[in-house]
Amino acid sequence: MKLLAVTRLGDMKKNIKGEIGIVDAPMPKPGPADVLIKVAYCAICGSDPHLINGAFPIPIPFGLGHEASGTVVELGEKAVKKGLKVGDRVAGNFVKFCGSCYYCRNGQEQFCPYMNETVVPGMAEYMVWDESQVYKIPDSVSLRKACLTEPVAIALRAVERADIRVGAKVAVSGAGGMGLIISQLAKASGASTVTVIETVGEKRKTAKELGADYVINPLEQNIVTEAMRVTDGIGFDSVIEASGAPAAVEPALNSLAKGGTIVCFSMYPPDYTLPLNLFQQTYLKEVTIRGFYMSPYSFPRAIALLQKLDLDKVIQAEFPLESGADAFAAHATGKYGKVIINCLEQGGR
Helix, strand or coil: CEEEEEEECCECCCCECCEEEEEECCCCCCCCCEEEEEEEEEECCCCHHHHHCCCCCCCCCEECCCEEEEEEEEECCCCCCCCCCCCCEEEECCCECCCCCHHHHCCCHHHCCCCECCCCCCCECEEEEEHHHEEECCCCCCHHHHCCHHHHHHHHHHHHHCCCCCCCEEEEECCCHHHHHHHHHHHHCCCCEEEEECCCHHHHHHHHHCCCCEEECCCCCCHHHHHHHHCCCCCEEEEEECCCCHHHHHHHHHCEEEEEEEEECCCCCCCCCCCCCHHHHHHHCCCEEECCCCCCCCHHHHHHHHHHCCCCCCEEEEEEHHHHHHHHHHHHCCCCCEEEEECCCCCCC
16 A cells, blocks of 8 residues: 655754655554554644654654544454444544553553554555544544544643633634644633734634634734733733744743743754743743643544534645645645645545
8 A cells, every 4th residue: 555654764953854755555454453444634743744854763664644534444353342333434543542551540641651653654545543542523524624633632632731711811823733723722712812923924814714813923023012912911811832933932921911821732842942030930920831742531522523613724735645745845834724635536736
């Protein structure tokens, strides 16, 4: 089968870009508790380019993609706990947790020391996931939208970590795919106003179409000054930094109200250190700084939210599997919300 894989690993420290391409891979075979899925769509995650460029020393070639949807074509004899059947339309979590260790049993499966991410990846014609990773999607949700199940789960966790109270004034830094989902969830969580901070004009326009009350262009406007203007001089109650750009973090932090909360959930460069004045921020202002790793126990709720969110505006470019390199090039321009790969369509574009 065809698989989009990293064929040469890059080096982030030396600014050497990795390379990707289509390779022929063996047809995956499901184990007793596994589900074989014919992949329909797989979205590009902001972390994927980091993998290509050597963030982790993974032997090459290795496949890409974890934000996937598809159709069940085969079930292992022990994959019976969820009532799945051949033909079901599904999405899910790319990580398999053990379910038995201290962290899994303590409501912290994201720290499971036995988690497994070595399953067949989603930018392929077929993939294999353990039954525990797979969720049936509602009939009203297309497979195209369903590939954003994992991003919705991540966005849901970000909003929950931000402690958004009804009536709060909230900011989202970055209007990529994640920021556009988060801004919708922030509004749904009761925020009185949502302000989106974004450099790209088309993304700011999309954010407004999806319900943002205000937008800030940090290339032309001072973030802190604008934050005070739209919050009557108080600052934001919650800020979710979704751009992943180190330069965006400090002004986002400085735009918080006293007692506010900032969530930094992107995969920032490993050597980035945030300048932090503890006297000003944690003592005088009592701000809370949070991050998070993965989205534990959130997939059933993310599935339920798929039909409540406008994901069509979030998906802004689509390429066939054989044009995966072009899809990643489009993603790298920063012009689009979510770029997805159609694993059913063949041929170049």
